[in-house]
Every structure is written in structure tokens, then in C-alpha cells.
Amino acid sequence: MRGCLGLLFGLCVVTSAQATLDIEITGAGEHQTPISVVRFGGEERIAGQTISSVVSNDLLRTGLFKLIDPAGKAPHEPGEVRYVEWAGVEALVIGSVRALGDGRAEVRFRLLDAVRQTELIALAVTARSDQVRAIGHRIADLVYEKLTGSAGVFSTRIAYVNREGKQFRLVVADSDGYGEQTLLSLNEPIMSPAWSPDGKQIAYVSFERGHATVFVQSLATQKRTVLADFSGSNSAPAWSPDGKQLAIVLTRDGSSQLYLVGADGKDLRRITFSETIDTEPAFSPDGKTLLFTSDRGGKAQIYRVAAEGGYAERLTFEGGNNFSPRFSPDGKSFVYSQFSGGTFYIAVQDFESKQVQILTPGGWEKKPSFAPNGKLILFATESQGRGILATVSSDGRVKQKMVAQRGDIREPIWGPFLKQ
Amino acid sequence: MKKLILGLVLANLLVACASEPIEEETQAPTAATEPAATEPAAAPAETATAAPAPEATEAAAPVVEAAAMPTETSVHFPFDVDAVQAEDRATVQALGKYLSENRASKVRLEGNADERGSSEYNLALGQRRANNVKKLLVLSGATESQVTTVSYGEEKPRATGHDEASWAENRRVDFVAK
Numbered sequence: 001m002r003g004c005l006g007l008l009f010g011l012c013v014v015t016s017a018q019a020t021l022d023i024e025i026t027g028a029g030e031h032q033t034p035i036s037v038v039r040f041g042g043e044e045r046i047a048g049q050t051i052s053s054v055v056s057n058d059l060l061r062t063g064l065f066k067l068i069d070p071a072g073k074a075p076h077e078p079g080e081v082r083y084v085e086w087a088g089v090e091a092l093v094i095g096s097v098r099a100l101g102d103g104r105a106e107v108r109f110r111l112l113d114a115v116r117q118t119e120l121i122a123l124a125v126t127a128r129s130d131q132v133r134a135i136g137h138r139i140a141d142l143v144y145e146k147l148t149g150s151a152g153v154f155s156t157r158i159a160y161v162n163r164e165g166k167q168f169r170l171v172v173a174d175s176d177g178y179g180e181q182t183l184l185s186l187n188e189p190i191m192s193p194a195w196s197p198d199g200k201q202i203a204y205v206s207f208e209r210g211h212a213t214v215f216v217q218s219l220a221t222q223k224r225t226v227l228a229d230f231s232g233s234n235s236a237p238a239w240s241p242d243g244k245q246l247a248i249v250l251t252r253d254g255s256s257q258l259y260l261v262g263a264d265g266k267d268l269r270r271i272t273f274s275e276t277i278d279t280e281p282a283f284s285p286d287g288k289t290l291l292f293t294s295d296r297g298g299k300a301q302i303y304r305v306a307a308e309g310g311y312a313e314r315l316t317f318e319g320g321n322n323f324s325p326r327f328s329p330d331g332k333s334f335v336y337s338q339f340s341g342g343t344f345y346i347a348v349q350d351f352e353s354k355q356v357q358i359l360t361p362g363g364w365e366k367k368p369s370f371a372p373n374g375k376l377i378l379f380a381t382e383s384q385g386r387g388i389l390a391t392v393s394s395d396g397r398v399k400q401k402m403v404a405q406r407g408d409i410r411e412p413i414w415g416p417f418l419k420q
Numbered sequence: 421m422k423k424l425i426l427g428l429v430l431a432n433l434l435v436a437c438a439s440e441p442i443e444e445e446t447q448a449p450t451a452a453t454e455p456a457a458t459e460p461a462a463a464p465a466e467t468a469t470a471a472p473a474p475e476a477t478e479a480a481a482p483v484v485e486a487a488a489m490p491t492e493t494s495v496h497f498p499f500d501v502d503a504v505q506a507e508d509r510a511t512v513q514a515l516g517k518y519l520s521e522n523r524a525s526k527v528r529l530e531g532n533a534d535e536r537g538s539s540e541y542n543l544a545l546g547q548r549r550a551n552n553v554k555k556l557l558v559l560s561g562a563t564e565s566q567v568t569t570v571s572y573g574e575e576k577p578r579a580t581g582h583d584e585a586s587w588a589e590n591r592r593v594d595f596v597a598k
Binding site: 010061087124189191192205207210211212232233235249254255256277279293295299300321322324338342364366367410411 | 498536539540541543544549568571573575576582
């Protein structure tokens, strides 16, 4: 069986080819599938990367696969595979690239079960020849989904703030940190980027008006609009799952409180009524409840309230202070940053069992968010005095640090699945 | 073009009477965007990086009677605390009295926090610190309209170390004469 999928890359990505990252992976999944990704026939190296190298690196970073060197073997078609030569390999990725002459290329790839000697996926993808990374990520997504049963997130994007001296840049990048695109550059702070559920807009906080103001910016057109600019601080935007409204935090009535506002900036409603700090709202996947951070009990802890307001239930009791809650995509748990004994840790807590699991060794670890498949958590940490991106698998087994060349990375957030 | 020249003349005048540098860098989002959707940032000179407070006080001197402006221009806070500390109350009250006697004078309170917390929590904390100073100023004779507040949270640290000395320096509210 042979499917054909034409990938449409509508977003024109301004890629800085020199943005190399130093990626360090530690730990491994409980079971690692031995897999071999063979160099694709006719593939070109663009900006130091090939389709097969992008696929290999994506799979490697999950910690769920053991990459086996093809050791010189280079089959590109199933007929060229001699399975007896691939003992110890469970899965095999092969493929080839054919230039179509109009700046586009057809990429054919196959995922083979080397044990049962069967074909698991056969697909042809047509795309612009220089979209090496996008094609590689898409193939890695398909391989990952076939072999693990979970959707891959290699084609998704992340957003973060890069701070360099007084300059703040709002950046979106591929989920592996490559392919940076700067959406906004200011000599004033930028905070708290938040993806719209369709991945087409980002809400964030900017100080360009002299105080914290919430903006919404389209990725496709770059058009920006002001969502909230009341006196005091306007901050912490979080989209509802249907994209029709946002939870925000305003201090116009005194201390920071949660409000809901329509995506058009209208219909403002106050949700919390405390005399204390209520901030960092996050919608549940069903849109019915909000998690937030509050110091109403004396120290910063995580609370849950119905989206229309009402009684707020305290959820965290361990550690000193707890910040920045976000739901898992299945809504069964939440991740947050725990400040305890002078150190920040990334923690997850199960709603039903109330069990807390600390996932990281501790450091300057802030602003965690789940990948849309729930398997990985992205957060900001520090390495050698610089802010960097890091991920940890949701079981805590596999950790990854991504060190960019320049600046301090802050406030990361993982974007949603994009409709193909 | 005329506007630009006028602007330059004004800038020169300002430089002449106040030695505060005019910062232009706060303008202009550099995003590759059409200039449409947002208005340019208001009053870049004001939004510029918090100038060290003593200079700001001097800069405002021509507007009001300089000699009377209290010289102490920051108050500090313990970790995760937003209440004005006992040792700072006299400072704040003196400024409140000054404002009550100089109704044309205005002050902006800039709240800051150290980096131990989330950025959003610290933005909220810096706002509460500034709000609490404002309350005490108003109790001490200032009117609401003489005092504005802003929080920079942990975004504009004066000291950048991960140590108590840096954190202590960053947990403060600056008084900036407007």
C-alpha cells in the first residue's frame, strides 16, 4: 500500500542557518527500540543537515530509540534490503529523494519491521527541496507514531524569549530549537508568550508602552493588536481551548487578579476576588477549569477554580513555593515549577492520586509546559550562567539540554499540533 | 523632516537643562511588520530603562523646588514581602508630605522583585510593593493623581548575580520624579 501526502508549508520560515545548538541528552527510556535510519538516496546536505540526519536526531532525542549505525549498508528500496544483515535492528527507515526540477523534490520513505520483514509505512512526500528539516520532522513524526502509538511532536513549534543585554526577542522555533524566527525585538522586557490553540497567533506581554501590556500577534501576517492595556500590569495571557477567549491577569483593581476577556478584547469579566496575588492562569483541556498561582495561603501555591469563577481549591502542599502550573494534554495531571530549599524543580502532580513526582535534578528550572502529545515537558533552566531550553520526558527518564549560541532563553512554551 | 528638526532642537534643549541621557532605543518593534496595528510606544524617555533614581530626581529639579525633594529614592523589601518596612516608613512619609505641599509634583513608583519566583508572580509582587508604597504616600498627604505605579517584576534587575546581595538590591521600589 502506498499513500501520497503533499505537505503544504504555508508559513515562510526565516531560518538562520548558523543557529547551531549544543544538544546534550541524558537518560534513556525503559525500553529502547533498536532502529537504523539509512542515508536517503540522492539527499542533499542543506545547512549541515540531511533529511535522514533530522529523522535520526529527532528519534534519538526521545530516549525511546537506540540508533544503530547502518555500517556502510545503503538500501533505498525494500528490494535492496537483505534482512539477514540487520540482525539486532527492529525497525529500519530507508528512502530516496528525487528532484522535480521546479525547486521541489519528491521524498519517498519506508519504515520496515526488520524482525517480521514487513513494510509498516510507505509514503511519498512532495515539498520544496530546501525544506529538509520540515520533511525530516514529518517523517520522524510518522515513524514515532507507528512505533510508539503516540503522535509525534517533531513538526510542532515552540516559542520563547531570548534576552541579550537590554534586548528582548520573541522567538518561535522548531521543537528541537532550530529554525529560529524572531517575531518581535524590543529594548524593553517581553514575557509570557502563549500559543493560540490553532497555532496561528501568539499572545504575550510587552513593556513597550512603559508597563506590562498584553498583545496578540499573528504568525502569518505579523499583525499585532493590543488585547489589554489597563492601568497597572496586564499580563499572563492563556487561551481557552476553543480560542474564543483568554484568561489574563490585571492589577487595575489593586492586586493581580484573574479575568477572562474575549479574543477580540471585549467582554472583560473578573474571575477571582482575593486581596492577594492570583496569577498564571492555565485552562484545562476541556475549558471548564483554570489552574493558577496564588499566595492567598501565605506562600505561592497552585489552585484550581471553575472557569466562570467560584471556590478555589488548593492543590499543592509540598515544597516551599509552587509556580507556573499547566495541564497535561489529557487533563489528568499538571506540571509546575517548585521552589524548595533555594532551588527550582520541575514537578508533575496527578489530579486523582494527588501524587507528586519531581522530574528534574533541580536548578534554575522554570516555566514548564507539556508537548501536545504529553510525552515531553519543555522548560527554562540555566547552564554555565546562561538561560537555556531543556526538556524532560514526562516519566522523568530522559533529559535534554539545548544550548543556543547567544543570549539567555526564558519563558518557553510548547505550541500545539498544527493541522496538516 | 521639519518635525524631526524640531525634535532634535527639543532634545538639545532637554539635554541642556537636564543631564539625563535621552534614550531612543525603547521605540520601534523591529518585527518585520507593517507599522499598522500598534501605536508607537508612548513617551520613550519615560519608559527607558529605570535611570538611577538620584539622577531622575535632579532631572525633575527645574519643575519643582529641588531642595525640598527627599533624597532617599528607593525602599527595599525582604524576600516575598510586599509591606513597606518599618525603617522605610519615615522616608515614604516625608515624600508624602512633600507631595502634599507641592501639588504640581508627581512621582512614579517602580516595583521590582528578585528572580526567586516565576516571572509572572514577580510582576505581581513588584506591583503590590509599588501599590503599598503608594497607599502610604496617599496616607501621608499625596493625592492619588500625583502617584503612578508600574511593576517591572524580575525583568529589569539592577544586580544580576544569583546571590543574596543581588537579590536584596533587586527587591525594591524606586521613586522616580516625573
